[in-house]
Amino acid sequence: MQQLIAANWKMNRTAKEAVSFIKKFKKLVKGVKDAEIVICPPFTIVELVSKELKNSNIKLGAQNMYFENAGAYTGEVSPIMLKEIGCEYVILGHSERREFFNEDNSLINKKVISALKNGLKPILCVGETFEQRTQGKTDDVLEDQLINCLKDVKEIKDVVIAYEPVWAISRGNPNQKAATKADAEESHLFIRKILEGVFGKESAISTRIIYGGSMKPENAKELLAMPNIDGGLVGNASLEPKSFAEVVKSIK
Numbered sequence: 001m002q003q004l005i006a007a008n009w010k011m012n013r014t015a016k017e018a019v020s021f022i023k024k025f026k027k028l029v030k031g032v033k034d035a036e037i038v039i040c041p042p043f044t045i046v047e048l049v050s051k052e053l054k055n056s057n058i059k060l061g062a063q064n065m066y067f068e069n070a071g072a073y074t075g076e077v078s079p080i081m082l083k084e085i086g087c088e089y090v091i092l093g094h095s096e097r098r099e100f101f102n103e104d105n106s107l108i109n110k111k112v113i114s115a116l117k118n119g120l121k122p123i124l125c126v127g128e129t130f131e132q133r134t135q136g137k138t139d140d141v142l143e144d145q146l147i148n149c150l151k152d153v154k155e156i157k158d159v160v161i162a163y164e165p166v167w168a169i170s171r172g173n174p175n176q177k178a179a180t181k182a183d184a185e186e187s188h189l190f191i192r193k194i195l196e197g198v199f200g201k202e203s204a205i206s207t208r209i210i211y212g213g214s215m216k217p218e219n220a221k222e223l224l225a226m227p228n229i230d231g232g233l234v235g236n237a238s239l240e241p242k243s244f245a246e247v248v249k250s251i252k
């Protein structure tokens, strides 16, 4: 299957910075055909980035959305609006949204269903905190998040799962350690088993499960070489064209 490498810029980059990034980045990944490359900028520059990415091998995603198509929801953005400006993907259920904006599985589930209904491909984030991991609850947390966020989803083929152990996310610290390739692989395999139980073997095998949490040029190759790691969701290392291009070029 084609690996997917997505940039999660979080609340970073102004219009001017984004244009300069894309100019350089496009050149660096020009020949790359084996990976699906996605950039998820902040809302204010999604449309600008969309224009800059025209006729390139780079796709566009958003970092969040609301589940209603329109209405009195001050401050929110709808799937229709994202589709209109060229988004193909949308990150949903990121741990920072769960932690800082109180998103729970039931809200994320509504968003996943709405995204699919409107032709957007969700990148659904799941992952345990450090505390949950040390208490031996990793599998329970992953199972709970997957089952509840994917409730009533009929077809998994357009969904990407991002395994993002919260304790490995850099939060801007370039020295933060990622999960080891063995630990990441173990969770990816577990996630695939859960998907198999719900959607069947064939669907589980063809669903991309990508890794996020301090993926960077130094560790991307070994993580992406693991059999059940099908790509990456990259935060800090996606903010500079050179390091993000190096991650993209680390695909197996």
Ligand code: PGA
Residues within 6 Å of the ligand: 008, 164, 168, 169, 170, 171, 172, 212, 213, 214, 215, 233, 234, 235, 236, 237
């Ligand atoms: P990071 O972020 O690569 O900076 O750890 C990944 C993410 O939170 O999606």
